[in-house]
Amino acid sequence: MPGEVSLAHNGVLFLDELAEFSRRTLDALRQPIEDKKVSVARVNGTHTYPAGFMFVTAMNPCPCGYYPGPKCRCTDYEIIKYRGKISGPIMDRIDIQKEVHPVGFFDIENQNATYSSIELREKVESARRIQQDRYKDEEGISCNAQMTTSMIQKYCELDADSLKLLKEISEKYGYSARVIHKLLRLARTSADLDGAEKIRKEDIEKVLSCRDLDESNSKMMVVK
Ligand SMILES: [Zn+2]
Structure with a gap:
């Protein structure tokens, strides 16, 4: 069983x-x-x-x-x-770690969703199609999450600004190669969701904001 x-x-x-x-x-x-x-x-x-x-x-x-x-x-x-x-x-x-804070009952009414569920579904489906097309010649790979290290080098090229930002934050929080590879796969997905051919600095900024717990844990100190 x-x-x-x-x-x-x-x-x-x-x-x-x-x-x-x-x-x-x-x-x-x-x-x-x-x-x-x-x-x-x-x-x-x-x-x-x-x-x-x-x-x-x-x-x-x-x-x-x-x-x-x-x-x-x-x-x-x-x-x-x-x-x-x-x-x-x-x-x-x-890959994605987000802290969610309580929302006051009276605040909910003022919050406008950025995307409706239908719009979001369309974006996801379109990003999936882009990925299936990109990996059509890669055996057993159909989405960004499955990219191997060599594929990350091939498909996740960064410009100088994005590379600098990723390096700074990775050194600050001591990210392992595994975490950096995860961030790059996510950045590829972020670009795909917008239909962008190359990973942009805003994609790197977005994925770095997916590591809330690193930041929050690093602020905590043990008081004896
Ligand atoms: Zn408590």
């Missing part, structure tokens, strides 16, 4: 309250997220199942859930410990 990661093959695996999962469970996710397959060792041998899924997850900013608002009663130490449950290697594998 396949487990959750195989049942999610070709679909979405959504884990709510990520910090509530055990470290062992979270670490077991690393291989399937990276290799798109999972190996299970049993008495009669090792079995490999497919596990190519989109990983989506949510968690509170702190144990009580109210950080950084005035209602939060957690200490910095508690917050760092809570966030520390998600190890660096797992964080590295999450």
Whole structure:
């Protein structure tokens, strides 16, 4: 009987309250997220199942859930410990990390959506078509997320300004090659969504804003 990661093959695996999962469970996710397959060792041998899924997850900013608002009663130490449950290697594998803040009931009416769901769907479908066309000669590749390192070099060329910006931020937060490759794949997608042939500086700025947790975690200090 396949487990959750195989049942999610070709679909979405959504884990709510990520910090509530055990470290062992979270670490077991690393291989399937990276290799798109999972190996299970049993008495009669090792079995490999497919596990190519989109990983989506949510968690509170702190144990009580109210950080950084005035209602939060957690200490910095508690917050760092809570966030520390998600190890660096797992964080590295999450392409888009966004902090969402509570919206006041009376503010919702004033918010105009930038795109309707229909418009967004059209943009996504068009970006997908661009990618299928781009990778038609690359075996087993149909979208930006699947680009190998050599393909990133081929399809994600940056101008001098974009390269400088990416380098500065990567040095500031100590990004690994894995994270930089993820950012480049995302930048390619950002350009594709606008139908732009080359990755622009605004794409790099946009993807760097997809790493909210790096910035927020770097602001936290342990008070002893
Ligand atoms: Zn709290």
